[in-house]
Amino acid sequence: MAKALGISASYVNLLENNERSVSVAILFRLMDTYGVDWRDIAEDDNANLLPELRGAVQDPLFAQLRPDLPQLRAALIHSPDLAAAFLRLHRAYHAISDQLLSMTELAGQTPLSSPEAAVHDIFRKNRNNFRDLEEAAEAFWGTEQVERDDIYYALKRRLRDRLGVRVRVLPVEDMPFSLRDYNVTQREIQLSEALDHTNRIFQLVHMCALLELAPLLDGVIAASVLKDPQGVARLRVELANYFAAAVLMPYDAFLAEAKATKYDFDHLATRFGVSFEQACHRATTLQREGAPGVPFFFLRIDKGGNVAKRFNATSFPLAEHGGACPRLDVHTSFRTPGRIVPQFVEMPDGGRFFVFSRTVERPTWVRHAQDNRLAVAMGCSLEHVSEIGYAEPFLLSGITMTPVGINCRICPRNHCDQRAYQALTLPEPVNTMRRGATRFEA
Structure with missing residues (x-):
């Protein structure tokens, strides 16, 4: 071939391995020598597929395994159908990822993950329980006996005596759009007067974690192997929140009271001097080996239907990715502020759960602002429902299951009258000539 084309054998080898492009002159020699019709080459789709293939492998998903140009050319020549299937799969992956991100803030473990998603995954892998933080919380007060009514003043004294940090409450106009700040220069923790007494206590314990237990937090963060600076900062905040909850709601005492009251969270919030939401958070962490509580998942949803926070001690898909389904009564709980809204739900895969929801209030700065009301939902699998007091009326009168899904874009329930999007899984x-329950059901 080299002699026939008038080139070196090594150059032929480079052409065969897609390491050199065929020049026009050599192309004509190939046609003349081997009787190749130029129209067969002109109609080859590989020339169009190669740029698309090169663009696809630039996705950050392939950062560690990115094939080079000769490999891409070889794939198009030797396995064109496989290359076309890969491109189709990659396009579908991007389309579905965009839709899931927009609907449920689902990001998985690709480089597209948000810091919140990465932190959530770390908590889930630890079953929402960190032994080192629990032990540090148990040792927090040492031998000092602190009555619940005196915790706020004991924390101020601790910060002053141990760290030389004072606490000051400032008017809302002096802390616009801020609830807590730490002035390093003045060594002063500034709290907004918009915080109620319960949340002032929580913020001070949170600061104790950041200032006193930095090495412990560093160790937990290092074990997480999280490298993204935003993710690390987000994880530090959530670990400090975890510690604060463990101090204010000691594991053994909180679990015993939860079981005794069948998880009456209004009672738990009152007994431990915390908010309803904080008591719910704490319940998701009761997964210590040998002394577990009910494995709850937690969702916090705003009035627009966005899942603003999720905690999970389970592997349930509703806990991991759900919250956007309009059939979940957490969305209707805004109509009855402060009341528990119980519901039994069934997922498309047959999984059944008991979910109860309630609104919670957030601090408000200005008179003319909208209310900052959110809704929280706690859920568990049906096998634990006998341990939950909110479910007792239904156990006596009978259970009615509400069919729900993750979100409309991937929900396979064909005849749902609340569908907002055409499901990717239902390409009907x-x-x-027909109008169904929604415009997507024809």
């Missing part, structure tokens, strides 16, 4: 042809 449009029947122009």
Whole structure:
């Protein structure tokens, strides 16, 4: 071939391995020598597929395994159908990722993950329980006996005597859009007067974690192997929150009271001097080996239906990715502020859960602002429902299951009258002569 084309054998080898492009002159020699019709080459789709393939492998997903140009050319020549299937799969991956991100803030473990998603995954891998932080919380007060009514003043004294840090409450106009700040220069923790007494206590314990237990937090963060600076900062905040909850709601005492009251969270919040939401958070962490509580998942949802926070001691898909389904009564709980809204739900895969929801209030700065009301939902699998007091009326009168899904884009329930999007899993042809329960069901 080299002699026939008038080139070196090594150059032929480079052409065969897609390491050199075929020049026009050599192309004509190939046609003349081997009787190749130029139209067969002109109609080859590989020239169009190669740029698309090169663009696809630039996705950060392939940062560690990115094939080079000769490999891409070889794939198109030797396995064109496989290359086309890869491109189709990559396009579908991007489309579904965009839709899931927009609907449920689901990001998985790709480089597209948000810091919140990465932190959530770390908590889930630890079953929402950190032994080192629990032990540090148990040792926090040492031999000092602190009555619940005196915790706020004991914390101020501790910060002053141990760290030389004072606490000051400032008017809302002096702390616009801020609830807590730490002035390093003046060694002063500034709290907004918009915080109620319960949350002032929580913020001070949180600061104790950041200032006193920095090495412990550093160790937990290092073990997480999280490298993204934003993710590390987010994880530090959530670990400090975890510690604060463990101090204010000691594991053994909180678990005993939860079981005795069948998880009455209003009672638990009152007994331990915390908010309803903080008591719910704490319940998701009761997964110590040998002394577990009910494995709850927690969702916090705003009035727009966005899942603003999730904690999870389970592997349930509703806990991991759900919250956007309009059939969940957490969305209707805004109509009855402060009341528990119980519900039994069933997922498309047959999984059944008991979920109860309630609104919670957030601090408000100005008179003319909208209320900052949010809704929280706690859920567990049906096998634990006998341990939950909120479910007792239904156990006596009978259970009615509400069919729910993750979100409309991937929900396979064909005849749902609350569908907001055409499901990717239901590519039904449009029947122009029929109108179903929604415009997506023809």
